[in-house]
Amino acid sequence: KAGVTQTPRYLIKTRGQQVTLSCSPISGHRSVSWYQQTPGQGLQFLFEYFSETQRNKGNFPGRFSGRQFSNSRSEMNVSTLELGDSALYLCASSFGTGDYTFGSGTRLTVV
Amino acid sequence: QKEVEQNSGPLSVPEGAIASLNCTYSDRGSQSFFWYRQYSGKSPELIMFIYSNGDKEDGRFTAQLNKASQYVSLLIRDSQPSDSATYLCAVRTGSGGSYIPTFGRGTSLIVHP
Numbered sequence: 001k002a003g004v005t006q007t008p009r010y011l012i013k014t015r016g017q018q019v020t021l022s023c024s025p026i027s028g029h030r031s032v033s034w035y036q037q038t039p040g041q042g043l044q045f046l047f048e049y050f051s052e053t054q055r056n057k058g059n060f061p062g063r064f065s066g067r068q069f070s071n072s073r074s075e076m077n078v079s080t081l082e083l084g085d086s087a088l089y090l091c092a093s094s095f096g097t098g099d100y101t102f103g104s105g106t107r108l109t110v111v
Numbered sequence: 112q113k114e115v116e117q118n119s120g121p122l123s124v125p126e127g128a129i130a131s132l133n134c135t136y137s138d139r140g141s142q143s144f145f146w147y148r149q150y151s152g153k154s155p156e157l158i159m160f161i162y163s164n165g166d167k168e169d170g171r172f173t174a175q176l177n178k179a180s181q182y183v184s185l186l187i188r189d190s191q192p193s194d195s196a197t198y199l200c201a202v203r204t205g206s207g208g209s210y211i212p213t214f215g216r217g218t219s220l221i222v223h224p
Contacts, residue, residue: 033212043155043199043214056211090154098143098203098210102154 002027004093004103012109018079021106025072025093031055032074033100034066037088049074050096078108086110113138115202117215124222130187132218134200137181142210144176144183145201148194149217155199158185190222 005024013019025032033048033056045058049068066076072093078085086109092100114137124130132146143162147155161167161174161183173186183202187194197217203210 035214042216045212045214048210056205058211098145098212099157099160100145100212101157105154 004091004101006089006091006103006106008106009104010107010109012111013081015081015083015110017081018077019081019108021076021078021089021091021108023074023076023091023093023103025074025091026101029093029095029101030072031094031096032068032072033092033094034074034076035090035092036060037090037105038086043090046076081110083110113141113202113204113211113213115200115213115215117198117200117218119216119218121219121221124190124220126190126192126222126224128190128222130190130194130220130222132185132187132198132200132220133182134184134202134215135182136200136202136213138202138204138213139178139181141178141181141202141204143203144174145203145212146172146174146183146185147199147201147214149197149199151196158198187220190220192222192224195220195222 031050034046037043048056068074088105090105092102145160146158149155167174171188175184199217200215
């Protein structure tokens with residue numbers, strides 16, 4: 001079966017710009033969660049969507065937002081990019097039980 | 112602040128040995144516990160999860176949970192060089208459909224021939 005698909009794989013943005021990342025979950029998975037991974041902080045939870053509703057949110061500023069569509073696909077948006085937002089952004093999907101399957105990630109570099 | 116602590120390693124074991132990876136967590140209300148493996152440059156992949164105290168075995172892997180002592184461990188029997196990776200412990204806490212996962216920083220495992 002197809003896995004979790006994230007696009008794009010790589011992005012380079014300028015400080016102050018905004019960016020939108022996309023995630024297509026495994027078919028049948030209604031939960032999509034987003035994570036930021038950096039060498040310094042490890043893997044940190046951003047938010048989770050379930051059936052188009054944000055169910056949980058991590059400790060990130062309001063510049064980080066997301067949404068989920070009726071087909072369970074999800075997007076994450078980061079506005080007013082800062083240098084510290086450079087990271088690997090991972091999307092994961094599950095049936096809602098926490099046994100996540102991760103996508104390959106989007107490597108975001110802010111210059 | 113919910114915390115999940117892991118020794119960063121590296122943990123180096125010879126091929127064929129048992130690798131023991133440990134994780135402690137701060138929130139006594141945590142309900143579910145997960146082990147992920149992450150190869151360098153790749154995304155994490157789920158190895159196994161455990162909800163109840165005791166041991167859970169899956170092939171060469173055994174997860175052990177002790178809620179009273181707030182630790183969870185992963186044993187890898189007959190370690191292979193292909194097991195060399197970073198192992199992430201994740202703890203999920205919450206209720207009523209609202210669950211927050213917290214990941215440890217991971218333990219680097221090196222299995223040498």
